[in-house]
Amino acid sequence: MNETEHEIASPEKSVSCAICLSPVAHGEAETKCGECDALYHAECWQENGGCAVYGCSQVPVIEQRNALEIPVSYWGQENKPCPDCGQQILAAAVRCRHCGATFASARPEDSAEFQRRTELEQRSPILRKTIVWLFILCVLPCLAPVGVVFGWVWYPSRREEIKALPAIYGALCKVGLGVGITQILALVVMTIMFIFLRQV
Numbered sequence: 001m002n003e004t005e006h007e008i009a010s011p012e013k014s015v016s017c018a019i020c021l022s023p024v025a026h027g028e029a030e031t032k033c034g035e036c037d038a039l040y041h042a043e044c045w046q047e048n049g050g051c052a053v054y055g056c057s058q059v060p061v062i063e064q065r066n067a068l069e070i071p072v073s074y075w076g077q078e079n080k081p082c083p084d085c086g087q088q089i090l091a092a093a094v095r096c097r098h099c100g101a102t103f104a105s106a107r108p109e110d111s112a113e114f115q116r117r118t119e120l121e122q123r124s125p126i127l128r129k130t131i132v133w134l135f136i137l138c139v140l141p142c143l144a145p146v147g148v149v150f151g152w153v154w155y156p157s158r159r160e161e162i163k164a165l166p167a168i169y170g171a172l173c174k175v176g177l178g179v180g181i182t183q184i185l186a187l188v189v190m191t192i193m194f195i196f197l198r199q200v
Contacts, residue, residue: 019044019052033058043092127160127161128169130154135172138180141187148180 016023017019024030029042033051035058042084051058079088084101095102101114103124136152137147155162162170 135176138176143182158165
């Protein structure tokens with residue numbers, strides 16, 4: 001028998017439980033490890049499943065998790081698969097040492113997410129230039145109608161891609177279209193007023 005349970009007989013006895021570190025009071029049920037003689041509250045021993053002294057043979061066996069049970073994105077993992085080539089790289093890596101692919105952050109990505117981000121980065125320079133030209137067209141009074149028509153057709157289909165850019169580009173689109181529409185409305189009002197005054 002590895003452990004024994006008995007009532008404390010001596011009221012002067014003051015020994016701390018090796019698990020909860022509180023004294024084992026007189027009259028409390030106690031359990032003594034049969035291997036190293038460490039004293040515990042009976043409840044502490046039962047809850048721990050054995051001894052708590054390092055190196056003792058009565059220390060409970062720690063259940064190991066299967067690697068397949070831990071998701072790839074689990075923060076405790078040391079490695080992650082590269083979303084481009086599939087090779088294992090360090091979890092904190094922002095560049096694959098096998099294929100040279102770079103990542104926006106150390107957060108694990110799947111292949112589809114990586115491909116979308118890569119395509120967006122490739123189109124990003126053209127997208128930024130288009131936004132600047134759209135803003136210029138909308139701001140210039142003589143070209144505002146062209147800019148507004150182009151923006152009205154082009155902007156809705158690129159809205160998600162524009163959100164991925166720095167906020168200034170989304171603001172340029174909205175401000176440009178707003179200015180362009182305002183100028184067109186002002187031009188229409190001025191034209192109507194001019195025609196009305198000529199008739200008067």
